[in-house]
Amino acid sequence: MAELDKNDGSMDATPNVTDVVAVDAADETAAVAAIEAPVERGEPILQVRNLVKHFPLSQGILFKRQVGAVKAVDGVSFDLYQGETLGIVGESGCGKSTVARLLMALETATSGEVFYKGQDITRLSGRALKAVRRNIQMVFQDPYTSLNPRMTVGDIIGEPFDIHPEVAPKGDRRAKVQELLDVVGLNPEYINRYPHQFSGGQRQRIGIARGLALNPEIIICDEPVSALDVSVQAQVINLMEKLQDEFNLSYVFIAHDLSIVRHISDRVGVMYLGKMAEIGTDAEIYDHPTHPYTQALLSAVPVPDPEARERGERIILTGDVPSPANPPSGCRFRTRCWKAQDKCSTELPLLAVPERFKGSDSPAAHESACHFAEEKDIVGAAS
Numbered sequence: 001m002a003e004l005d006k007n008d009g010s011m012d013a014t015p016n017v018t019d020v021v022a023v024d025a026a027d028e029t030a031a032v033a034a035i036e037a038p039v040e041r042g043e044p045i046l047q048v049r050n051l052v053k054h055f056p057l058s059q060g061i062l063f064k065r066q067v068g069a070v071k072a073v074d075g076v077s078f079d080l081y082q083g084e085t086l087g088i089v090g091e092s093g094c095g096k097s098t099v100a101r102l103l104m105a106l107e108t109a110t111s112g113e114v115f116y117k118g119q120d121i122t123r124l125s126g127r128a129l130k131a132v133r134r135n136i137q138m139v140f141q142d143p144y145t146s147l148n149p150r151m152t153v154g155d156i157i158g159e160p161f162d163i164h165p166e167v168a169p170k171g172d173r174r175a176k177v178q179e180l181l182d183v184v185g186l187n188p189e190y191i192n193r194y195p196h197q198f199s200g201g202q203r204q205r206i207g208i209a210r211g212l213a214l215n216p217e218i219i220i221c222d223e224p225v226s227a228l229d230v231s232v233q234a235q236v237i238n239l240m241e242k243l244q245d246e247f248n249l250s251y252v253f254i255a256h257d258l259s260i261v262r263h264i265s266d267r268v269g270v271m272y273l274g275k276m277a278e279i280g281t282d283a284e285i286y287d288h289p290t291h292p293y294t295q296a297l298l299s300a301v302p303v304p305d306p307e308a309r310e311r312g313e314r315i316i317l318t319g320d321v322p323s324p325a326n327p328p329s330g331c332r333f334r335t336r337c338w339k340a341q342d343k344c345s346t347e348l349p350l351l352a353v354p355e356r357f358k359g360s361d362s363p364a365a366h367e368s369a370c371h372f373a374e375e376k377d378i379v380g381a382a383s
């Protein structure tokens, strides 16, 4: 800076192009080194800050003009800690898959940051972005459509090695793929078979093997078991838990099914219409929810125990989810909330530990985006 301050307008002050490239290359090398550095268990590995994704809505055929935007993700913040599973739940269309794609840098964020080991992946390119893409992998919902039917299982699982040959050089690939098949509980001799020769659960194991191929640190699982039968769901979940321990993985686990999310997650975030409504440990969210939306979601879960049904109140969610192109002012949940007051339409509730619980060791002392956050005895909670 001192040099620039002294600038008298002479040509000497203009940096030449080689200097600029050299600085960028040094930055990139530093970013790659940070991305490859290990993170202690329990430390934040991913820090999402005020993440926004608006999809433009346009009109006109020849002369397109923007007439609005779908606010799919609208200011979402959370941390993912090394070695944990963070569950994300919420109704269809609330922005879960868009968050997943943003975390993978498959979608360009409208604004906000996603720090992976301190590097903002929304601004990375080149070698640094390639290193991030190796370390953060995804497992998709539908094992029927996410696997190319014309490729053998060996080619599907080994495809990521074309982009990252350093992980498995050409001569080692077959052995590496067979090892991965074995790791996910499939016979390594199936390497030349095609996806249609497998059951749904086996196909999802293939998807998981592909996700593991590059030795990632984080796996983003977008509804990984939703398309499977209940009995197969349990096997795949058990496999994912085993792999997490074995390979020291951190998971973001997106699902509709609240019981599955509780089973696998250490912490859970509840999304509503592009925002995070509440986040906490699984016990805080399931046994002590303070946000009316979480309470309603849990209340909709069938409770087999008649005594438990007697104890609490059942909350019925009425009305449709508003359009993300035109969300309600203030609190987005207010059009369906039985507790809504005037303040809810004018003031956006921030995701924070409610004032009256601050400093307390109550399980209600977790982050909730509601002006009137409080516990409530409901049917479904603690089930």
Ligand SMILES: Nc1ncnc2c1ncn2[C@@H]1O[C@H](COP(=O)(O)OP(=O)(O)OP(=O)(O)O)[C@@H](O)[C@H]1O
Binding pocket: 055, 070, 071, 072, 090, 091, 092, 093, 094, 095, 096, 097, 098, 099, 324
């Ligand atoms: N490429 C896109 N262009 C325009 N709108 C989109 C696009 N992708 C998603 N959306 C919209 O963004 C909102 C959030 O979609 P998203 O797929 O993230 O929701 P979701 O929570 O994953 O839903 P589901 O549970 O059904 O998978 C929806 O209103 C969706 O229609």
Ligand code: SF4
Binding pocket: 291, 292, 293, 331, 332, 333, 334, 335, 337, 338, 339, 340, 341, 344, 349, 369, 370, 371, 372, 373
């Ligand atoms: S802020 Fe108001 S509308 Fe929103 S959840 Fe809380 S009480 Fe309901």
Ligand SMILES: [Mg+2]
Binding pocket: 096, 097, 098, 222
């Ligand atoms: Mg989705």
